Amino acid sequence: MKRAFIAGIAAFAGAALMAFNAYSEGGPKPEPLPKAKTIAELAERYDSERCAECHEDIYDEWQYSLHSHSILGSPRTAPTIITAIENGIKLFPYSGVKNDEDLTVEHLMICAKCHLPQLDEATDDVAREIVATIKGWQQAYRDGDTDKAEKLEETIASLNIGCTVCHQKVAIIHKWADGYPQYDTVYGSSEGDHEDEELVKMAEAPAIGESIFCGQCHGLGPNFELDHPSQCATLYGSYLFAYVAHGGSETCQECHMEKSGLGHDMQSYKDEAMIDMALDVKVEGRSIFWRKNKAEGVVPIGIIDVSMYNKAGHVIPDG
Numbered sequence: 001m002k003r004a005f006i007a008g009i010a011a012f013a014g015a016a017l018m019a020f021n022a023y024s025e026g027g028p029k030p031e032p033l034p035k036a037k038t039i040a041e042l043a044e045r046y047d048s049e050r051c052a053e054c055h056e057d058i059y060d061e062w063q064y065s066l067h068s069h070s071i072l073g074s075p076r077t078a079p080t081i082i083t084a085i086e087n088g089i090k091l092f093p094y095s096g097v098k099n100d101e102d103l104t105v106e107h108l109m110i111c112a113k114c115h116l117p118q119l120d121e122a123t124d125d126v127a128r129e130i131v132a133t134i135k136g137w138q139q140a141y142r143d144g145d146t147d148k149a150e151k152l153e154e155t156i157a158s159l160n161i162g163c164t165v166c167h168q169k170v171a172i173i174h175k176w177a178d179g180y181p182q183y184d185t186v187y188g189s190s191e192g193d194h195e196d197e198e199l200v201k202m203a204e205a206p207a208i209g210e211s212i213f214c215g216q217c218h219g220l221g222p223n224f225e226l227d228h229p230s231q232c233a234t235l236y237g238s239y240l241f242a243y244v245a246h247g248g249s250e251t252c253q254e255c256h257m258e259k260s261g262l263g264h265d266m267q268s269y270k271d272e273a274m275i276d277m278a279l280d281v282k283v284e285g286r287s288i289f290w291r292k293n294k295a296e297g298v299v300p301i302g303i304i305d306v307s308m309y310n311k312a313g314h315v316i317p318d319g
């Protein structure tokens, strides 16, 4: 009886430990790092170049993606941020912003929430430096000073959704259950030691292979948690409510990273593979002679029947 009881406890402890292991990828909420005081400091903290040393192919793929220049964009994003400030934030009576000097991280967060989530680790000076850099870049273009424009463009592009944004900062979604990402750990699908000097451990991020991971930035609709909700991408909403709700079962990663063969070069219609995956187009045509009326007599007409079926897991285009 006693033995059975002990065995029972041991089994229970084993089960508890297993559960603990399965959910201990993250850890307690770490102390925030000191705020980055310049663009250079923030870029350095999230620099992807040192990962290239060992993950060269992935780095090369990532460089082609818009994630690698998520503030610059196509380059439509940086100018649109300025428009949002000039034609929005500065005109709103309660934003507290009349001049560029009044801008804070909170103001830029209406875009940076998804375009540069790590901005919450920087001082308000960095928010103002970003705006000044984008404006300087636009001015350099107007002045025809291409050298200066290129240099500033590089600075803007140094702020991006790099390796450690996805593999650390936003890697774990349910932090109360799975823990908070730790500064010494890189999160993916394996566990163990990691060869990098700073990120010495590798741990599992339970949802990094799931659509919800991409959904963090790819939008459900208005960002209601902000004092002034913005709305940009809404594609994750469309994925959930139109695609999954109608029986779609593939994940973002399956279509964009695996089936496309593009890996970390996540793309849209700019890429041939994505174009092929996007639509089934069926065109049927026939020609007939049609007796229209007495005056015009018999006229040749063509009937063309075009049907398009969207095979993407969401509306296209988005936004």
Ligand code: HEC
Pocket: 048, 050, 051, 052, 053, 054, 055, 163, 164, 167, 186, 187, 188, 189, 190, 194, 195, 196, 197, 199, 202
């Ligand atoms: C000195 C070499 C080296 C450097 C530098 C390095 N890694 Fe790694 N990394 C590895 C090796 C080796 C593995 C394990 C095998 C594999 O998956 O390729 C690995 C594994 C990983 C994994 C887990 C893959 C999985 O299967 O889940 C991620 C994520 C990762 N590295 C990201 C990074 C990031 C981000 C950086 C830059 C901050 C980085 N690595 C820098 C060598 C390195």
Ligand code: HEC
Pocket: 066, 072, 073, 074, 075, 076, 077, 078, 080, 081, 082, 084, 110, 111, 112, 113, 114, 115, 217, 218, 219, 220, 223, 230, 231, 232, 233, 234, 235, 318, 319
């Ligand atoms: C909910 C997250 C989110 C917020 C908040 C957000 N964006 Fe976006 N934005 C995205 C994503 C994701 C894309 C790309 C995918 C797409 O269009 O579906 C995008 C695309 C864009 C594009 C087109 C991309 C290009 O390179 O041409 C522009 C421009 C843009 N955003 C500007 C802004 C501005 C300005 C703000 C703030 C006023 C903002 N966004 C706020 C997530 C967001």
Ligand code: HEC
Pocket: 048, 051, 052, 055, 058, 059, 060, 062, 067, 161, 162, 163, 164, 165, 166, 167, 188, 189, 208, 209, 210, 213, 253, 264
């Ligand atoms: C936009 C988010 C995002 C960015 C940015 C990103 N990754 Fe990943 N990475 C993922 C996802 C998602 C997976 C696949 C996870 C799965 O399906 O299990 C992955 C997988 C990996 C893997 C393991 C699988 C493989 O393909 O070998 C490594 C290693 C890795 N990433 C390294 C990097 C490095 C290095 C960078 C920067 C150059 C980077 N990642 C940038 C999201 C990202």
Ligand code: HEC
Pocket: 066, 067, 069, 070, 071, 072, 073, 074, 077, 114, 115, 116, 117, 161, 165, 166, 170, 213, 214, 215, 216, 217, 218, 252, 253, 256, 266, 267, 268, 269, 270
């Ligand atoms: C940290 C936020 C974030 C995460 C996580 C993220 N993305 Fe993005 N993604 C963006 C932003 C922001 C852009 C647009 C950048 C720009 O052009 O300004 C973008 C652009 C893209 C584009 C290109 C859109 C275009 O118009 O060409 C694709 C495709 C994409 N993401 C797919 C994914 C997939 C798949 C995942 C998950 C594996 C993912 N993203 C995870 C923020 C994110």
Ligand code: HEC
Pocket: 211, 214, 215, 218, 235, 236, 239, 250, 251, 252, 253, 255, 256, 267, 268, 269, 270, 274, 275, 277, 278, 279, 311, 312, 313, 314, 316, 317, 318, 319
């Ligand atoms: C069934 C496959 C499939 C799934 C699932 C899927 N996508 Fe796509 N996605 C595509 C194809 C194909 C395109 C290219 C069509 C186009 O851009 O016109 C595309 C385009 C995009 C674009 C560019 C949209 C634009 O405005 O042009 C973004 C961003 C994107 N996907 C992100 C995601 C994210 C995030 C998820 C998961 C929530 C996801 N996709 C799920 C196939 C898929």
